[in-house]
Amino acid sequence: MPEKPDCNVSELLAVLIAREVKDWEMCACGALSQIPAAGLLLAEATHAPHVQFIIRSSREFDQVGYDMHFLAQRGQMDLFFVSGIQIDAEGNFNLHVIGNADAPDVRMPGAYGTAMLYYTAKRIIIFRTEHTRRTFVEKVDFISGSLKTPEKVKRHTQSVKVITPMAIMDYDWAAGRFRLGSVHPWHTVQEVQDNTAFDLGAPPQAPATPAPTVEELRTLRTVVRERMIDTGTYPVFAREGLQPA
Amino acid sequence: MIQAGSLGIPYAPVIGLAGTDLYRRRDDVTITPNPFDPEEHTVVVRALNPDVAIFHATKVDRSGNALLRWHPDNEDLQVARASRRVIVTAEEVVDQVSPYDSGGVFLPTINVTAVVHAPGGAHPTGVNGYYELDREHVLEYQRCSVSDELFRSFLDKYVFGVTEEEYAHRYGRAPVKV
Incomplete structure (x- = not known):
């Protein structure tokens, strides 16, 4: 089995996210999204020089306010990033509470805009820095965002993908569940299933995710790191989370 | 929804939220047919009209015009329009605040009930150009x-x-x- 490349979880996810970004697309990421922000800038620095993006809380890339939501409502947002404290088999994510909503064990900041963008962006990437059974649960404690669409209600979402430190999962609309897409080459299908509380319906052999290349990591740690610092885009994360080249 | 409240309309359609526990647990959001196209259903949310809104401005004048913090969405204006009473506290009282003043968002007196001179009134948060x-x-x-x-x-x-x-x-x- 190949060795895990010499990079941290943030760098790994940023590289895998960058590969999903297509040239000329309109993309955006919301609050606390330093990893997608790095991924978008890496895509721009490599294969997607014409990508447009909105990065919330960035000094340079957040000038539009509500326009981001209205653009998405008109069906013009190609790619948006979400995360959650819990993510379940049916594509629900939880950003609100752990436990009973009326007497929660843990109460989190919550979200509304995410439940809107989960409907309006054409493609969704769910990113999560840990792949554990407490995160990937059969059923979330609270549904902050859902892929169940009532009859006759308009939805722009076309595809949903989860990217974790172990694997990539794709949402199967016909089955209404996540399926294993690819496994990072330093992990096995069995390890991914053991760390996921819902059935991945995985074949014994799943395709291997191509590992981050030396060139991808070098660009991330030089061009992207500097650009994040220079543009006021999560500069502390860039300085501390992306390793110096 | 504050936008609907600011326009004086009873509710507004939105895209999203359906299927979530946010939708399930609230009584101010529901799904209804589009009256112009029965084949389409939309989520609608009830208007919000707060009893009182309080803003902290950089400048107000004695007519009740105010210069609020700059914000790309002017969302303070929507809240002011939607609210039944609007109180504006301010760092400075000046002779005249006009829509052409730079550095902030103009809130006209028609939406303001009362102004209060309260320098330092945003503490412990900051006011751009005044204090951190x-x-x-x-x-x-x-x-x-x-x-x-x-x-x-x-x-x-x-x-x-x-x-x-x-x-x-x-x-x-x-x-x-x-």
Whole structure:
């Protein structure tokens, strides 16, 4: 089995996210999204020089306010990033509470805009820095965002993908569940299933995710790191989370 | 929904939310057919009209015009329009605030019930061009928010236990030079 490349979880996810970004697309990421922000800038620095993006809380890339939501409502947002404290088999994510909503064990900041963008962006990437059974649960404690669409209600979402430190999962609309897409080459299908509380319906052999290349990591740690610092885009994360080249 | 409230309409359609526990647990959101196209259904949310809104402005004039913080969405304007009463506190009272003033968002007097001269009124948060956020005070607030007992001691120290003058003297921030 190949060795895990010499990079941290943030760098790994940023590289895998960058590969999903297509040239000329309109993309955006919301609050606390330093990893997608790095991924978008890496895509721009490599294969997607014409990508447009909105990065919330960035000094340079957040000038539009509500326009981001209205653009998405008109069906013009190609790619948006979400995360959650819990993510379940049916594509629900939880950003609100752990436990009973009326007497929660843990109460989190919550979200509304995410439940809107989960409907309006054409493609969704769910990113999560840990792949554990407490995160990937059969059923979330609270549904902050859902892929169940009532009859006759308009939805722009076309595809949903989860990217974790172990694997990539794709949402199967016909089955209404996540399926294993690819496994990072330093992990096995069995390890991914053991760390996921819902059935991945995985074949014994799943395709291997191509590992981050030396060139991808070098660009991330030089061009992207500097650009994040220079543009006021999560500069502390860039300085501390992306390793110096 | 504050946008609907600001327009004086009873509800507004939105895209999203359906299928979530947010939708399930609230009684101000539902699904209804589009009256122009019965084949389409939309989520609709009820208008919000707050009884009172309070804003802190940089400048107000005696007619009740105000210059609010700059924000790309002018969302303060929507809240002001939607609210039944609007109180504006301000760093400065000037002769005239006009829609052509730079550095902020103009709130016309037609949406304002009362203005109050309250320099330092945003403390412990900051006002751009006047004073910075008081980081230590915010952290103390955060530390005291974990229990009712601590929070009561915070209120006794900063709210009930001091007069307005004492508060300004003890905790008021030195003006930022611009």
